[in-house]
Amino acid sequence: MLRARLRKQFPASPGSAAFSLELDVDAQPGITVLFGPSGAGKTLTLDSIAGFVQPDEGRILLDDEILFDGAARVSLPPRKRHCGYVFQNYALFPNMTLRQNLEFALHGRPRLERHRRVNQALERFHLEDMQGRRPHELSGGQKQRCSVARALVGAPRILLLDEPSRGLDAALRAELYGIIRQVRDEYRIPILLVTHDLDECIELGDEILVVRDGGVAQKGMPHDVFDRPATIEVAQLLGLHNLLSVEILALDPGRKVSRLRYLEYELAGPYFPGHLIGDRVWLCVRPRQMTAAPRAGRPTANQIPVSLERVVERIHGLRLEFNGDLAVEDSNGVAEEARRVKDWVVEIPPAAMRVL
Amino acid sequence: MAIDWFPLWLSLKVAAVSTAAAVVIGLWLAWLLANREFRGRELLDAAVTLPLVLPPTVLGYYLLVLLGRATPFGRVYEWLFGSPLVFTWQAAVVAAFLHAMPLLVKSARAAFESIDHSYERAARSLGASELLTFARVTLPLARRSILAAAALAFARSLGDFGVTIMLAGNIPGRTQTVAVAIYDAVESGNGALARTLVLIVSAVSLAVIWFANRVGGRSRAF
DSSP, X not given: OEEEEEEEEEOOBTTBOOEEEEEEEEEOSEEEEEEXXXXXXXXXXXXXXXXXXXXXXXXXXXXXXXXXXXXXXXXXXGGGSOEEEEOTTOOOOTTSOHHHHHHHTTTTSOHHHHHHHHHHHHHHTXXXXXXXXXXXXXXXXXXXXXXXXXXXXXXOSEEEEESTTTTOOHHHHHHHHHHHHHHHHHSOSEEEEEEOOHHHHHHHOSEEEEEETTEEEXXXXXXXHHHSOSSHHHHHHTTOSOEEXXXXXXXXXXXXXXXXXXXXXXXXXXXXXXXXXXXXXXXXXXXXXXXXXXXXXXXXXXXXXXXXXXXXEETTEEEEEEGGGEEEEESSOOOTGGGGOOEEEEEOOGGGOEEO | OXXXXXXXXXXXXXXXXXXXXXXXXXXXXXXXXXXXXXXXXXXXXXXXXXXXXXXXXXXXXXXXXXHSTTSHHHHHXXXXXXXXXXXXXXXXXXXXXXXXXXXXXXXXXXXXXHSOHHHHHHHHHTTOOHHHHIIIIIHHHHHHHHHHHHXXXXXXXXXXXXXXXXXTOOOTTTTOOHHHHHHHHHXXXXXXXXXXXXXXXXXXXXXXXXXXXXXXXXXXXX
């Protein structure tokens, strides 16, 4: 188990603005995803845990061993931290065969043990047939498996993956996800995965930490975070549609309703405890909970006239995208001729409105 | 005409020994300059580069002052090895070594700094010590540039004249290297000897540079 409290300041320099990392990570066995835009401090977090970068303050505990303690001036060198690290470019040593790459991780161990453990790892990751090859003779998928096998063969206490899927095609990506799940199931260690890919978060994450500007903006199970983003910034990072800035016109706690204004339209909403009349709040509505129809006559209650911009084919039905970054998902499909209609209305049921 | 081959052999020996010494010490210095932050780092780099630009007489003068028989270093050397350093072939090695160093340190530092750091980080996170990381990862990745630099350093050591003559003198059969012998031959009007030695030195140097370009060229890394 990992517990890390990291603090690091980077003063402004001619090339870059000031940046400060203030990030706490707790990772249990399983996959913890660090999700966020480039420059948010995700890789810096991994590098601090692995010992390549020194935080200014804080503490890193791994299975009750102190890897770093700013106050006590303790900092173990990377070679004593037992962190398996999978680099974005795999960093397989080009002058060694695949087998030698794995053996390197077990240098100093008795020969028999080394032999046995390398064989086990080769077998587990289906690499036996190519153990004599050099990295430049391996395919992308083989390099990937080799770098994961090498990171794990020394029995690390945590596995750190730095954007492992970047630049991979769909097939390799699927293969990678398979390997990472296999590792989660076969090794009971925390896996920390850095990514800025949303699908990866949902597909792999047991827990997700949304990292923004050097801090954790929200953490939780992926589905909870997607369903209930804590702030508008998180919702925007997650690429969520249907973020509506509304003004509260009236609140009625007795009938548990409210009246809202979105642009020039008035909407009926649920009661929002803790807010006052005149407040501006962000509403978030899931695309599946809204309905859309080609415009016919005057819009009725809670309908907003919009124009259709795009129809996106998805595995589970269609997504209709409208102006104002509104989107509706429909599993029933839309008739061919309706797709050519420009003018639509979307209806937002009060029950679907969530305030951020 | 009988040619005295001694100066040629002496030069090759001096160049080989000084290049070997420059590789060992130069790699260590280059690693230090590339990997460690310390005060006076760029000053050290400049000091190592200095022999490349200083007039040989200036360098020779410094060395005489530093290593002469009356100096502390000179006395320690004499006590250790039983004979003074100056005006021996070992002095020629010192002269050649100082010329080989900058070439090696410059190229090796550039090579170490251009290596993708993830390889070294990977080695460290796999539990390797700094020495093992250097020997098994850094050095193999940089070996082409280092080999090319060593070849150039060898060629450079082969041709030193100024520092050698100031520090090792011109004692035929003992400290007379090929560059000095050519000067002697021209001075004494022995044109045939001068021509022969000049051609041989040119051929050897050309071959070494050709080798350096071949290994250091932008061919595939492995």
